[in-house]
Amino acid sequence: MEHLKEKMLEKGIVFEGNILTIRYDRVTLPDGAVRTREFVEHPGAAAIVPLTAQGEVILVRQWRYPIGQVAIEIPAGKLDLDEDPLECAKRELEEETGFAARRWQHMLSFYTSPGFSDEELHVYLAQDLKVSNARPDDDEFVEPLVVPLAAALEMIATGEIVDAKSIIGLYHAARMFQADKER
């Protein structure tokens, strides 16, 4: 695939925020032409499909400022520096839902928008849930919502769930459990 490769001529950093770094690099295309490539450096994130013994998933509602609406999502959070994604997933599940899980399984990892961001997202299935003592971050306003997996899938069809990681996590879990048979 070397014939498709774009090579960096000059690295540019135009903004460094608390979370995001904005790169603006000059690159050489396969035909030798020079272009700029603007993209977001992101620390990466972990997300969790928490599944109860009754086949329900624990979702969270929270305000998503960039899209100006409350989103219904699977629990998730950004990786701390050099953090193992599974450790991040365990921490975020407890902070956002008040549950811990005894059984963890990596489902898949993906890039949310590889055209302009390097954000990689790691999705885990969490089962055998128990109540934990963890508290949410002080500045995090998150409300849990427990629904059967089949109902969560229906919320994708109706447009109530419009978040990429949640759609992927729920569809992937549905394929694992063939939830359609239960609908």
Add this chain to the structure above:
Amino acid sequence: MEHLKEKMLEKGIVFEGNILTIRYDRVTLPDGAVRTREFVEHPGAAAIVPLTAQGEVILVRQWRYPIGQVAIEIPAGKLDLDEDPLECAKRELEEETGFAARRWQHMLSFYTSPGFSDEELHVYLAQDLKVSNARPDDDEFVEPLVVPLAAALEMIATGEIVDAKSIIGLYHAARMFQADKER
């Protein structure tokens, strides 16, 4: 859901590139605390699951500079200013694959990463394909790849397809066509 709402105190723009605008706003949280919210303004995009009469999907390979690798994806592209997503989808299908479609169907729309970006992605199913005369953009290096839908789903399982819009488009199509029965 008003009790979860974050309100803008001050709008900040820290970078305006060719594609991305970086916002750095001061906002008020539900408890009155003040925080910053950094996020990416993106024009939005359209993506296509092009399905042949034989049940194959047309994928594309291209270099994704932010993640430093060739990605295998469904065809897609950014919206031009005020462009209708369906028109964008028709244009991108022709430019990236050399095929046009006689039958179009909106499958779903979603946000790629609502924590730090407002990018909305509209996914269409394209059927009844025919060869078109369109050419790729001069600076776009894209190679098509035609595989059965079941094989594309397997490429998600093996980690060969790691792009959110492609995973969502293919999983959604699989649910529509219950492709598993054919595996």
